[in-house]
Amino acid sequence: MVSHANAEVDTDVVVVGAGPTGLTLAIELARRRVGVRILDRNPADFYPGTRGNGLQPRTLEVFHDLGIIDPILATGQEYPPVQVYFGGSPVYQGHTQRRSEPTPDVPYPVPIVQPQWRTERILRERLAGLGVAVEHDAEMVGFDQDDDGVTVSTAAGSSIRARFMVGADGGRSGVRKALGVGFTGTTRPAERLLLGDVTVPGMRRDVWQVWLDPVDKRVRASIWPVAGTDYFRMSAPITADDTPDLTLEGFQRLLTERTHRRDLTVTTLAAPTDYRVSMRLADRYRVGRVFLAGDAAHVHSPAGSQGLNTGVQDAYNLGWKLARVLAGAPDALLDTYEAERRPVAEQAIGLSTELLDDKQAEPDDRTLQLGLSYRDGPLAAGGRGGDRAPDAPCHTADGTSTSLFDVFRGTSPTLLCLERPGEVPEGVSDAVRAYRVGVDLLDPDGHLRAAYGDSGYVLVRPDGYIGVDTRSADEVAAYLTAI
Structure with a gap:
């Protein structure tokens, strides 16, 4: 290994691969003002095809937070009815997806069909709005890492020094192979x-x-x-x-x-x-300062449309943690990425394989990914810690209609103070958005309290999962210290 210790960095994070996973990660970093460069070996006019085309409800919630839900919904569609033929004769027409209406806690209840090339275009436009452009014709051909960073080499002969690198370069990942990480399956x-x-x-x-x-x-x-x-x-x-x-x-x-x-x-x-x-799972998601995400970490059968969605949510999980550590949080926070996301990928592979093998099986609630949880994981505390944070319509203090998803939108944790009357615990920093329910957030129709209860504190992580659910202000403070 070549030593680059203490070398001046060109950027904080290099992302290798500009598919949906890499683009989501770059957006997550850029909107937190983290320096990021995203490299892709394909030319700018590369057409990836339709490929991963099913966007699950949980991914739509991620896109809501990223600020791209409107163009995603405006240009996609719900799954059309299926017309089945035996030979050349039509025998059946129906729906493969259960038809559902939005509810207060689930605003996007059904998957959307959206070709991958258009999803990538919308993500690239959002990233460009944050001042970052994909670097095309920029193939990663090697890298070295040390205690202080990673030096990435490209086919064009350039060298980039970064604090961290993420391989989001697909199932044949050059980053994974260079790390020597097994791809079991x-x-x-x-x-x-x-x-x-x-x-x-x-x-x-x-x-x-x-x-x-x-x-x-x-x-x-x-x-x-x-x-x-x-x-x-x-x-x-x-x-x-x-x-x-x-x-x-x-x-x-x-x-x-x-x-x-x-x-x-x-x-x-x-x-x-x-x-x-193929159904394969990387043996590790992290080696030193290099991480794997998306298809570089897991590949699935196409049944159930799990692959792209799992990759986007890898990036959504990793992005805020990288930003926190770069801002001074304990490095151990980065180890929670693999601890939380690898079991999710293992479940997704099992589900897609089940649907592939059982030709009579149809997608069910599991494929929507709304029930995925990090319970019992390293960042889950209290009764509902690790669960997805549900949405709820509510009002601001001046009576303006909003929703919890709009309140959560952004780059900071959100603390809901549910006591009557609610009080913000001492020691909660300005880096946390704290709301007293009944004072700062009004709940005229009772949807918020139906989802979260009427006592204690619920801290929602930047990726929309409940971190801690507790009646103890000290426990909230301890959790914030950890992240």
Whole structure:
């Protein structure tokens, strides 16, 4: 290892990879005024395709906090009805997702279909608004770390010195491989999909169409419309022995064979992929000053749309902790990232594998990720410590309507003082936003107290999880010291 101890840093954090995970992390750091550079080996006009397209309700809550929920909802759509065919004959039409209405505690109850390329564009625009641009054509080719920082080398011959580095560079992560971190799990050669974004004039755009084999009921082809575009996402299983044809002619042949529709013509093909199903989990999420996040730390089957969402929430968990440690919090706070997020990824891999193996299973509440919790983790205290903090409509002291999610939005912990009358404990610093319920926040319809009770204190972490739920002011102060 080359020694760079005490070398002057160029930035606080280098993020390798500008997919949804890396972009979310860069936003989290930039809005806390942490110096960040985000590198991506692809050119600026790289088209990642539709790929991870299902945004779960918990991820929508993250995007609410990041300030991008409006463009996400305006350009996405709920899952369309599915039209199932046996051979060439339609046999069933229905919904794959349970239809739910917003409630006071869950404002975004259903997943949104949003192509990954558009999610990335919206994230990049938000990041640019914070003064940070993705550095394209900037491939990381090596790095060295010491007690004080990390020195990153790029293919262009440049060198960047940072205090920390995060590998968000996908399932084939060069960062993970360079660290020597194991990627435990399996790849299933027999579970292969030919994927691509296609234009097919005359194809229905009001349903997600699935063709099944009339004998064994297995999926032969799946085509769903990409909202706001002329594209469809086409998926077709292939065998372990197939030699995939990733050309437009190859997709045309598959479309005709699998759908029994000879009247349909593929006129455009983008981002064709021979996808092999893998379920793998990194043995470690941290080695010294280098971290892994997103697909670099875990890969899933596509069933249940867990992968992108889990990666975004990795970044949401890690970002505020990096910022706190850079501001002087104990380094041990960074160890809680793996302690909290690796079990979540393990659950997500298990769930997506279950849905893949049970062809009759449908997504349920578990896929929404609203029930994920860090209970019994290192940053959970009190009865509900570690649970997701629910939303609730409420009013400010002057009677203006708002919601708890808007109150929580930002970069600081939030303390709800629930006693009647509420008082802010002594010693709570200005870095914590404290609200006396009934004084600073009014609850005319009772939704806030229905969600949080009417006594004690609830401290909500910057990532929207309850840190401590207690009647003890001393316990609140001790928790704040730890973070």
